[in-house]
Amino acid sequence: MRLSQCHNFHDFRRLARCRLPGPIFDYIDGGADDEVTHRRNTASFEQCDLVPNVLRGVQEVDLSVTVMGQKLALPFYCSPTALQRLFHHRGERAVAAAAARYGTMFGVSSLGTVSLEELRKAHDTPQIYQFYFHRDRGLNRAMMQRAKDAGVEVMMLTVDSITGGNRERDLRTGFSIPFRLTLAGMLQFVIKPQWGIQYVTHERFRLPQLDEHVDMSGGAVSIGRYFSEMLDPSMNWDDVAEMVRSWNGPFCLKGIMSPADARRAVEIGCAGIILSNHGGRQLDGSRAAFDQLAEIVDAVGDRIDVMMDGGIQRGTHILKALSLGAKAVGLGRSYLYPLAAAGQPGVERALCLLRAELERDMKLMGCTSLGQLSRANLRFKSAA
Ligand SMILES: Cc1cc2nc3c(=O)[nH]c(=O)nc-3n(C[C@H](O)[C@H](O)[C@H](O)COP(=O)(O)O)c2cc1C
Numbered sequence: 001m002r003l004s005q006c007h008n009f010h011d012f013r014r015l016a017r018c019r020l021p022g023p024i025f026d027y028i029d030g031g032a033d034d035e036v037t038h039r040r041n042t043a044s045f046e047q048c049d050l051v052p053n054v055l056r057g058v059q060e061v062d063l064s065v066t067v068m069g070q071k072l073a074l075p076f077y078c079s080p081t082a083l084q085r086l087f088h089h090r091g092e093r094a095v096a097a098a099a100a101r102y103g104t105m106f107g108v109s110s111l112g113t114v115s116l117e118e119l120r121k122a123h124d125t126p127q128i129y130q131f132y133f134h135r136d137r138g139l140n141r142a143m144m145q146r147a148k149d150a151g152v153e154v155m156m157l158t159v160d161s162i163t164g165g166n167r168e169r170d171l172r173t174g175f176s177i178p179f180r181l182t183l184a185g186m187l188q189f190v191i192k193p194q195w196g197i198q199y200v201t202h203e204r205f206r207l208p209q210l211d212e213h214v215d216m217s218g219g220a221v222s223i224g225r226y227f228s229e230m231l232d233p234s235m236n237w238d239d240v241a242e243m244v245r246s247w248n249g250p251f252c253l254k255g256i257m258s259p260a261d262a263r264r265a266v267e268i269g270c271a272g273i274i275l276s277n278h279g280g281r282q283l284d285g286s287r288a289a290f291d292q293l294a295e296i297v298d299a300v301g302d303r304i305d306v307m308m309d310g311g312i313q314r315g316t317h318i319l320k321a322l323s324l325g326a327k328a329v330g331l332g333r334s335y336l337y338p339l340a341a342a343g344q345p346g347v348e349r350a351l352c353l354l355r356a357e358l359e360r361d362m363k364l365m366g367c368t369s370l371g372q373l374s375r376a377n378l379r380f381k382s383a384a
Contacts, residue, residue, distance in 0.1 A: 051379055097180070129150075131209075155251045
């Protein structure tokens with residue numbers, strides 16, 4: 001299978017599966033526990049039907065949007081994800097370049113494999129820096145200062161990962177950083193030698209956002225221990241309010257799911273919230289963001305930019321979320337499989353296909369700008 005034969009999410013996923021050693025594919029593909037939330041994320045869009053309007057003159061469609069003060073050409077962005085160098089040797093460089101080409105925002109994870117400074121310098125499009133809350137308050141302050149100095153526009157604190165999710169696929173294969181593969185997991189690498197050649201012939205794997213704090217050589221702190229030992233489960237609203245104040249720019253919280261928390265985010269001065277269950281990788285049984293969206297938009301949508309992520313695979317998924325009141329949506333696996341399948345050309349093809357789908361869907365709905373999308377065009381199926 002070749003890139004030109006990839007026409008949708010499922011095609012990219014298939015190609016990524018061919019290219020990646022099993023444990024790495026499963027790290028991207030998997031969710032927590034029984035993966036109920038992971039499955040529900042996409043399924044929830046199917047509970048919602050579209051009611052189009054016709055004969056409205058739809059030659060030109062404008063997909064641009066302003067979110068958290070950032071002007072984007074598209075209402076979808078690449079949500080921050082960890083360890084991209086493992087999926088393709090160009091990692092974040094490929095994703096950032098593709099996002100910039102399509103005029104949209106790119107999130108750099110604190111577990112990213114390219115430095116936020118390098119990425120900030122390489123492209124003009126808005127950049128998010130995503131981080132976790134550490135026990136070491138000095139480290140939190142230093143990370144924010146580093147992002148500020150680099151010129152990052154939006155700070156994002158992920159609040160749904162105060163401890164690592166129970167990802168049983170990773171336990172089975174032994175996927176961890178540093179690798180602790182089981183024999184079966186090791187065999188999966190042996191049968192994908194092309195990945196290994198790319199991996200060893202390119203620059204060394206690093207976590208430049210955390211270099212001084214996480215040692216991948218098997219020594220001080222593995223990623224598992226990073227979550228269990230370095231993050232601070234005592235984090236509370238006062239701590240975050242202090243960070244929002246000291247950032248003094250657009251600050252958003254990723255992983256908000258309840259209206260009460262959404263209101264608190266408004267009160268402490270956040271510019272945005274992202275409804276997210278981390279792609280079903282943290283709390284299994286957590287509600288899909290799309291199912292929770294209307295309630296949150298009704299609670300705070302006039303005071304803060306509400307975004308969502310999880311399960312987005314199609315233009316119609318984006319259209320439904322925006323019709324319910326989301327300002328923009330985040331992509332995760334929808335760009336990670338294309339990255340693994342073909343690097344930057346893969347991510348560009350995925351963004352291009354999604355843009356074309358959304359544009360076509362807007363025309364079929366009788367809308368020429370995102371502001372025309374509304375709940376009047378949606379009907380929800382009653383629960384079975
Ligand atoms: C492989 C992988 C790694 C991720 N790493 C991070 C991360 O470092 N920080 C973070 O806030 N979210 C992370 N996420 C969650 C994504 O930002 C996003 O919330 C999620 O992927 C959306 O669901 P989707 O994959 O169904 O689109 C990760 C997701 C995946 C699949």
